[in-house]
Amino acid sequence: MPSLTLYDAVGEALGEEMRRNPGVLVFGEGVATKRHALVEEFGPLRVRNTPLSEGIIAGTAVGAAATGLRPVIDLLFAPFLCYAMDELVNSAGKLRYISGGQFAFPLVTLAMTGAGWGVGAQHNHNLEAWFVHSPGLKVVMPSNPADAKALLKTAIRDDNPVLFFLDIGLLYQPGEVPLGDQQLSLGLAAIAREGQDVTLVSYGKTVHHCLQAAHTLAEKGIAAEVIDLRSLKPLDEAAILASVTKTGRLIVVHEANRLCGVGAEIAALVAEYAFAALQAPIIRLGGPDAPVASSYPLEQAFVPQAETIAAAAQRLFSPHYA
Amino acid sequence: MATQPPQIDPRQLLEQMMLIRAYEEILIAGSVTGKIPGTCTSVGQEAAAVGVVNALTAADLILTNHRSAGHLLARGADPGRLLAEVMGRSDGYCKGKSGSLHISAKELGVVLTSTIVGAELSLAPGVALSQTMFGRPGIVVCFFGDGAACEGSFHESLNLAALWQLPILYVCENNQWQAFVHRREAMSREHVTDWAASYGIPARTVDGNDVVSVLAAAQAATAQVRESRRPCLLETWTYRSRGHFEPDDQSYVDSAEREAWLARDPIANCRDRLIADGRLDATEAAALVEKIASRIAVAQAFADASPFPAADELTRDVYA
Ligand SMILES: Cc1ncc(C[n+]2csc(CCOP(=O)(O)OP(=O)(O)O)c2C)c(N)n1
Numbered sequence A: 001m002p003s004l005t006l007y008d009a010v011g012e013a014l015g016e017e018m019r020r021n022p023g024v025l026v027f028g029e030g031v032a033t034k035r036h037a038l039v040e041e042f043g044p045l046r047v048r049n050t051p052l053s054e055g056i057i058a059g060t061a062v063g064a065a066a067t068g069l070r071p072v073i074d075l076l077f078a079p080f081l082c083y084a085m086d087e088l089v090n091s092a093g094k095l096r097y098i099s100g101g102q103f104a105f106p107l108v109t110l111a112m113t114g115a116g117w118g119v120g121a122q123h124n125h126n127l128e129a130w131f132v133h134s135p136g137l138k139v140v141m142p143s144n145p146a147d148a149k150a151l152l153k154t155a156i157r158d159d160n161p162v163l164f165f166l167d168i169g170l171l172y173q174p175g176e177v178p179l180g181d182q183q184l185s186l187g188l189a190a191i192a193r194e195g196q197d198v199t200l201v202s203y204g205k206t207v208h209h210c211l212q213a214a215h216t217l218a219e220k221g222i223a224a225e226v227i228d229l230r231s232l233k234p235l236d237e238a239a240i241l242a243s244v245t246k247t248g249r250l251i252v253v254h255e256a257n258r259l260c261g262v263g264a265e266i267a268a269l270v271a272e273y274a275f276a277a278l279q280a281p282i283i284r285l286g287g288p289d290a291p292v293a294s295s296y297p298l299e300q301a302f303v304p305q306a307e308t309i310a311a312a313a314q315r316l317f318s319p320h321y322a
Numbered sequence B: 001m002a003t004q005p006p007q008i009d010p011r012q013l014l015e016q017m018m019l020i021r022a023y024e025e026i027l028i029a030g031s032v033t034g035k036i037p038g039t040c041t042s043v044g045q046e047a048a049a050v051g052v053v054n055a056l057t058a059a060d061l062i063l064t065n066h067r068s069a070g071h072l073l074a075r076g077a078d079p080g081r082l083l084a085e086v087m088g089r090s091d092g093y094c095k096g097k098s099g100s101l102h103i104s105a106k107e108l109g110v111v112l113t114s115t116i117v118g119a120e121l122s123l124a125p126g127v128a129l130s131q132t133m134f135g136r137p138g139i140v141v142c143f144f145g146d147g148a149a150c151e152g153s154f155h156e157s158l159n160l161a162a163l164w165q166l167p168i169l170y171v172c173e174n175n176q177w178q179a180f181v182h183r184r185e186a187m188s189r190e191h192v193t194d195w196a197a198s199y200g201i202p203a204r205t206v207d208g209n210d211v212v213s214v215l216a217a218a219q220a221a222t223a224q225v226r227e228s229r230r231p232c233l234l235e236t237w238t239y240r241s242r243g244h245f246e247p248d249d250q251s252y253v254d255s256a257e258r259e260a261w262l263a264r265d266p267i268a269n270c271r272d273r274l275i276a277d278g279r280l281d282a283t284e285a286a287a288l289v290e291k292i293a294s295r296i297a298v299a300q301a302f303a304d305a306s307p308f309p310a311a312d313e314l315t316r317d318v319y320a
């Protein structure tokens, strides 16, 4: 299997989908410069640089999607989505419903976020939960290049607007990516590691932190199961509930602020539908209610690390907790 | 008519430009070794920053963006504290929380720096409104790029400032590039001044690589804003000599255009002219280089010695 970075896996998915469907086009601030191979293959009409104008980039994508094209827009860093909120939330997310189902909005919005580059709070802000909260939008955040490629291909073929988040810390890490037309349904979690004692649910880079923690826990005799959500909406509720029913313990881990994060939804889901299976309280590990600092040690401290996850899991087995 | 602007010794302008260059060369070198996080440098644009900032009074307020080293240093920022900030250390202007991209320094009148392109433009009217409502004498200077002029906030800001008669000098540093896109690929007009004119805002383009011309144009523009208490716009026509963000191989850059601009380096130009005019001799020029090198060495030592922020800074300063 060839090894690709997540960044290049995204490029492959774009190329394959553009080859497959002439309605797919890509635009954004510098995409034509940075993904020049796509310009060479598909020409400047289908791969466009834009002015620095996130609002009109997103608005144009919404209008184009409603009328037959399948745009992919690159809005660079997640905080810049704020300039495009009206177009994504009020238009892409609602105009299908409030037109009585007359229109569909097949568009994908790419945005990077997360710790790793020390770029500070205006480039690094995991705000995926905002979009989960907004009706009509789907939300994806892969943890490895193979998933990124397959999920992006599915997202481009989906008839709904999809927010596709790329974790900065994973962007240039290579991983094996199968050749060919692999697709992956949105809303299908992966069991990244099997175990029967505690369930660790996560997405993005903290999946890897959970896997490290699971390794540490195994040495202490605790078998952790790690679930990689991959897509936040639709959410694979069945996979979460099945795992917690088996293990009786749940820790949800994400880099995004804990407050009203995706972890809160998952905790509530389990409390509602798997309460009887729980042998210990649910733990949520997430970023604090603070913007992310640029300074390296603070940036790292913002993110739940493997040691914190392992320590939390061990707490769940302490006699005070049960 | 207002009083004549104070005479400024052009050697002082040269020294400020050289300090900015030397400071940013440290950032560039550090980003290659990984010692210093990557930055957006203003190499090649020093005259645009120095010319405008030297036209200001201490009461004036500055808003700026991600490419701010020139504005800050020309305003008198301590290179040691700037470097500490870029390196994420606790003695930086923002306690290491900003890094290079959003350095504000209230004590210098550099307020509300944002790396969201166009945010400075959205904030400037409010800052000018405070100046007006409190009857403060200072005007507001808002630095932004040609790329920012493509954001809706540019157009909304100019319209409101014209409508509410706000004392803002908008300074567009038109460095031909908007990250990885040339301005020609992104703007319907050649100049940002074309757009300002449609809001009835007096606007002028000046050679941004000639510090003396920038200073004169900025003095005229600030005088007009001070007297009229209405906005003006100055476009400094310049060039981003290096990449968007260090490191950047600039493989996408038109080398002929770049070469032509590099031949018009603002620092070399200024120095050569001062020497030709007999206002600077070779010994003085060499002494200036030495002086700046030692200031930078002190700054580097200061930043290196500064500790990283304590762990409890993670959640401090979130709420007032
Ligand atoms: C809203 C927003 N979009 C995109 C970016 C990424 N970005 C940072 S600087 C930059 C280019 C800005 O161009 P310009 O305004 O001309 O300023 P310059 O960098 O040339 O000084 C871009 C695209 C950003 N920081 N904010």
Ligand SMILES: [Mg+2]
Pocket: B145, B146, B147, B173, B174, B175, B176, B177, B178, B179
């Ligand atoms: Mg520019």
